[in-house]
Amino acid sequence: MSTTLSPRPLPGSLQTNRFLNQWLSIHAEGYVTMRPGKVEIGQGILTALRQIVAEELDLDLEKIRVQTAVTALSPNEGVTSGSLSIQDSGSAFRQVAAEVRELLLSKAAAHLSESVEQLSVKNGLIRSRSGASVSYWALTDEQLLNQEATGQASPKSAEEHVVVGTAAMRMDIPAKVTGVASYVQDMSMPGMVHGRICRPPSYEAELKSVNLEPVRVMPGVISVHRDGRFLGVVAEREEQAIRAQLALTRAAQWSEVPTLPPFNPRYLLKAKAQSECISQKGQVLFSPESSVHEAEYSRQFLAHASLAPSCAIALFEKDRYTVWTHSQGIYPLRREMAVVLGVEEDQVLVHHVEGAGCYGHNGADDVALEAALLARTLPGRAVRLQWMREEEFAWEPFSSAMVAKTRATLSAQGMITHWQMDVWSHGHSSRPGRSEGSNLLASWYLEKPFKRAQTSNPPLPGGGSHRNAIPIYEFANQQINNHLVPDPPIRSSALRGLGSQTNVFAIECFMDELALQAHCDPVSFRLRHVKDERARAVIEAVALMASWQSLQPSDGVTGRGVGFARYKNGAGYMAMIAEVQLAETLQVKNIWAAVDVGQIINSDGLKNQIEGGIIQSVSFVLKEEVKYDAMRITQANWEDYPVLNFTEIPQVQIQLINRPHLPALGAGEGTQGPVAAAIANALFHLSGTRLRDMPLTRERIMAAMA
Amino acid sequence: MGRVKNKITITVNGSAHEVQAEDETPLLYVLRNELNCVGVRYGCGVGQCGACTVIVDGKALQSCDLSVVAVAGKTITTIEGIGSLENPHPLQQAFIDEQAAQCGYCATGIILTAKVFLEDHPHPSQDEIKQALSGHICRCGTHQRIVRAVEQAAQKMRLTP
Numbered sequence: 001m002s003t004t005l006s007p008r009p010l011p012g013s014l015q016t017n018r019f020l021n022q023w024l025s026i027h028a029e030g031y032v033t034m035r036p037g038k039v040e041i042g043q044g045i046l047t048a049l050r051q052i053v054a055e056e057l058d059l060d061l062e063k064i065r066v067q068t069a070v071t072a073l074s075p076n077e078g079v080t081s082g083s084l085s086i087q088d089s090g091s092a093f094r095q096v097a098a099e100v101r102e103l104l105l106s107k108a109a110a111h112l113s114e115s116v117e118q119l120s121v122k123n124g125l126i127r128s129r130s131g132a133s134v135s136y137w138a139l140t141d142e143q144l145l146n147q148e149a150t151g152q153a154s155p156k157s158a159e160e161h162v163v164v165g166t167a168a169m170r171m172d173i174p175a176k177v178t179g180v181a182s183y184v185q186d187m188s189m190p191g192m193v194h195g196r197i198c199r200p201p202s203y204e205a206e207l208k209s210v211n212l213e214p215v216r217v218m219p220g221v222i223s224v225h226r227d228g229r230f231l232g233v234v235a236e237r238e239e240q241a242i243r244a245q246l247a248l249t250r251a252a253q254w255s256e257v258p259t260l261p262p263f264n265p266r267y268l269l270k271a272k273a274q275s276e277c278i279s280q281k282g283q284v285l286f287s288p289e290s291s292v293h294e295a296e297y298s299r300q301f302l303a304h305a306s307l308a309p310s311c312a313i314a315l316f317e318k319d320r321y322t323v324w325t326h327s328q329g330i331y332p333l334r335r336e337m338a339v340v341l342g343v344e345e346d347q348v349l350v351h352h353v354e355g356a357g358c359y360g361h362n363g364a365d366d367v368a369l370e371a372a373l374l375a376r377t378l379p380g381r382a383v384r385l386q387w388m389r390e391e392e393f394a395w396e397p398f399s400s401a402m403v404a405k406t407r408a409t410l411s412a413q414g415m416i417t418h419w420q421m422d423v424w425s426h427g428h429s430s431r432p433g434r435s436e437g438s439n440l441l442a443s444w445y446l447e448k449p450f451k452r453a454q455t456s457n458p459p460l461p462g463g464g465s466h467r468n469a470i471p472i473y474e475f476a477n478q479q480i481n482n483h484l485v486p487d488p489p490i491r492s493s494a495l496r497g498l499g500s501q502t503n504v505f506a507i508e509c510f511m512d513e514l515a516l517q518a519h520c521d522p523v524s525f526r527l528r529h530v531k532d533e534r535a536r537a538v539i540e541a542v543a544l545m546a547s548w549q550s551l552q553p554s555d556g557v558t559g560r561g562v563g564f565a566r567y568k569n570g571a572g573y574m575a576m577i578a579e580v581q582l583a584e585t586l587q588v589k590n591i592w593a594a595v596d597v598g599q600i601i602n603s604d605g606l607k608n609q610i611e612g613g614i615i616q617s618v619s620f621v622l623k624e625e626v627k628y629d630a631m632r633i634t635q636a637n638w639e640d641y642p643v644l645n646f647t648e649i650p651q652v653q654i655q656l657i658n659r660p661h662l663p664a665l666g667a668g669e670g671t672q673g674p675v676a677a678a679i680a681n682a683l684f685h686l687s688g689t690r691l692r693d694m695p696l697t698r699e700r701i702m703a704a705m706a
Numbered sequence: 707m708g709r710v711k712n713k714i715t716i717t718v719n720g721s722a723h724e725v726q727a728e729d730e731t732p733l734l735y736v737l738r739n740e741l742n743c744v745g746v747r748y749g750c751g752v753g754q755c756g757a758c759t760v761i762v763d764g765k766a767l768q769s770c771d772l773s774v775v776a777v778a779g780k781t782i783t784t785i786e787g788i789g790s791l792e793n794p795h796p797l798q799q800a801f802i803d804e805q806a807a808q809c810g811y812c813a814t815g816i817i818l819t820a821k822v823f824l825e826d827h828p829h830p831s832q833d834e835i836k837q838a839l840s841g842h843i844c845r846c847g848t849h850q851r852i853v854r855a856v857e858q859a860a861q862k863m864r865l866t867p
């Protein structure tokens with residue numbers, strides 16, 4: 001039997017979740033259930049995974065239902081992040097569905113007394129050449145899929161695909177635009193009550209005193225809870241909980257100390273860092289010193305700023321917790337919640353329910369623990385807790401500020417001979433369940449606090465702060481050093497793209513600066529230094545799309561710039577050209593993008609993701625920086641943290657290069673760096689002003705031009 | 707408790723409702739939690755994001771910024787009142803056709819603002835649409851598709867008024 005074989009390598013998350021029935025069920029009633037461990041975060045992943053299953057099983061999309069992730073039922077696929085869902089989950093489903101199809105066909109062959117070669121399938125109906133038929137639904141039984149994948153079945157070849165690669169419509173959009181309950185924020189259950197938390201004014205504030213009594217007697221208040229510095233209220237109605245939260249906040253007296261860094265990422269250069277050389281080729285000697293070109297780039301902390309503040313519902317009953325959450329990783333969250341709540345993992349059941357787009361590790365996990373802490377005080381009653389906008393803006397983990405220094409020398413022929421880059425940053429991940437201590441916010445404020453887990457970096461080649469720090473260009477001599485500053489004074493974790501935005505910004509701006517020195521066109525200069533055919537193809541394609549003219553000076557009204565990267569050095573290739581104008585502020589008018597993410601599963605879904613990534617990146621580059629002073633995070637709302645407005649969006653045009661025979665790679669995160677660099681390069685083209693510090697705000701541009 | 711005074715009646719999607727909440731409660735919470743209009747979304751609570759937009763006596767307003775007493779006796783339309791899964795409004799259909807959502811959290815508020823806007827601007831330019839939607843935040847960057855969807859809906863609504 002298959003279980004006696006030594007485990008063979010299986011694709012994606014199937015490697016660690018090896019049973020077919022963990023992934024799929026075939027129901028006699030005439031449909032298939034698929035159970036992805038990855039979750040929908042507005043990226044359309046469930047639709048793409050459904051296409052893969054439909055393709056392999058020869059089913060119409062309508063025959064496939066999706067069970068959203070829940071611990072105890074769904075395969076453990078870790079966290080939905082890093083644009084890895086198509087690789088992890090898609091490849092697993094493809095293999096599982098191919099094997100299930102073979103099982104069904106061989107059963108059908110026996111049933112119809114035919115050979116498998118005589119059979120064909122259409123929408124679940126298996127027919128033999130002689131005309132006899134039997135359906136999947138008639139053949140299925142409980143035991144059929146209760147076996148390990150063998151890795152033997154071969155999925156279809158790209159030529160055979162009829163569903164994969166098409167622009168299948170997203171299954172979730174009709175409900176979302178008609179107001180049908182779609183998000184965890186919209187859930188309601190019998191007897192549900194509303195919680196709110198009273199936050200300290202700053203990370204390290206100590207609670208001097210608080211009188212809970214006046215809050216306890218406010219209308220609708222059911223309980224007021226204090227555990228150390230963790231203060232929460234529960235009330236019958238949501239607005240009552242909010243009033244009680246306000247009252248509690250006014251009642252609490254705190255003492256504060258300044259612990260935040262200067263409002264300039266360069267504090268990182270002086271901080272104690274763990275330094276490591278992550279790439280070394282040839283010589284690092286730069287000589288003579290006089291011919292060395294140098295530059296320094298930076299960016300401030302960024303916020304995820306989900307449109308919907310984080311929310312969760314928790315129920316505590318008979319020593320067990322049930323939690324509904326928009327966390328990106330239900331299993332890691334469960335592990336960490338169990339530790340903090342002091343129970344076994346199987347006493348915590350975690351259901352994923354969608355939230356608004358999160359773009360990384362925001363307050364989703366934190367609020368789940370907080371809801372459970374409040375629910376513990378009220379057994380049998382579901383507690384819904386939603387952060388207020390100002391809590392999300394002050395308490396979510398931000399994306400670390402960064403600094404990158406570059407050095408290079410050029411040959412007389414205009415080739416880069418030596419290249420060095422040094423990157424300073426805090427770690428780019430402090431997701432739950434990954435290390436010693438706890439990463440859930442409330443756990444640090446309890447009477448018996450948990451140790452704050454360190455932020456860290458995912459390892460290379462994906463990397464964290466060093467993501468994309470190693471250039472794709474081929475330089476004979478290069479050295480890349482990563483300087484990781486642990487213990488961020490400002491809470492930090494994963495935001496779309498992690499360190500790649502700053503690293504690609506630095507590399508791609510510096511490439512333009514060097515092209516200028518070499519009197520070379522920026523597009524040709526890049527092509528000169530890259531051999532990878534797929535990289536060349538996107539750069540050439542975007543130049544064509546934008547009718548790029550070699551070394552054409554700006555007309556004084558618009559400027560153009562280019563940016564390129566291969567995300568994570570192993571994922572999608574993206575080349576962008578930005579066109580900008582200067583008015584009151586810097587305006588991005590057009591972005592052209594050429595994108596190669598291997599095989600395309602859903603062309604429209606892919607475009608949607610890339611368009612979104614591009615527009616969000618424009619917002620990051622032009623406007624965004626987390627505001628803080630020595631003591632506090634000082635941003636509370638969208639006026640403090642402005643993002644790109646409808647009137648400011650560029651026209652985005654995308655060309656997809658399909659590689660049906662190559663693995664499908666994720667798409668959501670690769671845009672950040674190329675967009676950032678393309679905009680800064682375009683500003684230089686237009687004005688001759690080189691801005692190396694993000695965001696490229698009006699104040700910075702004025703200062704640089706003065 | 708003591709602060710509840712006269713019962714307030716509001717008219718939502720064609721039917722009258724007696725409100726349980728206290729007077730100064732933002733309309734948003736009454737719509738979501740008492741009347742189950744969950745397509746009215748909380749985003750900021752201070753009138754900056756547009757997620758909570760509803761139509762009050764023909765005007766698109768932010769329900770987080772209106773106390774329920776201020777809309778007593780007025781006619782309120784929420785996203786649930788203009789169309790349904792089975793029978794979507796042309797704007798909702800246009801959002802589906804254009805796949806104008808990533809997370810979709812911003813969509814319902816935007817659709818209501820667009821509905822009011824199109825009543826006075828049956829032939830909008832892209833710039834006018836962007837201007838009309840400038841009180842809404844979309845964090846996912848779906849703007850371009852949203853503008854196209856509003857354009858498409860305008861066209862369809864002109865053909866079948």
Ligand code: FES
Nearest residue numbers: 749750751756770
């Ligand atoms: S929630 Fe009302 S405008 Fe943001």
Ligand code: FES
Nearest residue numbers: 808810844845846
């Ligand atoms: S689609 Fe997510 S906020 Fe607009």
